[in-house]
Amino acid sequence: MLDKLDIQIREAKEHAVIETTGYLNDALGEQLAEKAQALIQDGCTQLVINLEKTTLINSIGISILIEIIEALTEREGTLNFCGLSATQERTFRMMAIAKYAGIFPDEESAIANL
């Protein structure tokens, strides 16, 4: 269950994809926030976060995702998620994340809908 924590970034001309691996808690969440904020500061405001390799997300991790949404909202950016499990998607909808960010089954559709 304690997967290695990792964050991969794939940047394209007009968007970036951030892929996380491991338990999305405060530790991985802070790394994720740091990388997302760096992209946003550099002017990249079209982001996809791929959670396919993140099997568990706790409420602190969700708080950090909301902070990223807020940072993008301030710059009129867009954030789409993909690779969520059924439980993760249900939790995101319950936490109102789906009101402020898109949820898509795969990376391709998440990018296409930025």
Next chain:
Amino acid sequence: MSNEHKVLLTIPMYPDMELAAAKTGSVLAELKDFNEEAVEEIQLAIIETCINASEHSQSEDKEVHIQFLVTDDRLEVKITDRGVGITADTLDGTRLLGRPTVHTDLRKRGRGLQIIRALMDEVVIESSPNGTTVSFTKKKTPP
């Protein structure tokens, strides 16, 4: 093999120790063939309860005590800390719900309770100045 299994676990309030409790819950649920989604929901409820205990209980012994009871059709989890208890407005959710914007509604960590209530079939919270016990049950859905 008996149809009922009881497991007692005590974890210290260290970072990521909630995963040990979640893993125990998932093993017991898988033993009784709970589906994958139910196992993930159980893990998340255990994680959120243990994090709440670690972050908010102010427990002097810095321990979380977990009792698992699994039968053929349900998993019951009871998570106890010996902290200072939680307040009524947190218990009834008035601090957690109904906020209008992303800027204010979801930042508080107490939202873990909201997740637990949504994912589990039964949730009971008992709290006093001597500690808090959160009990929840997940019923197995027929295949």
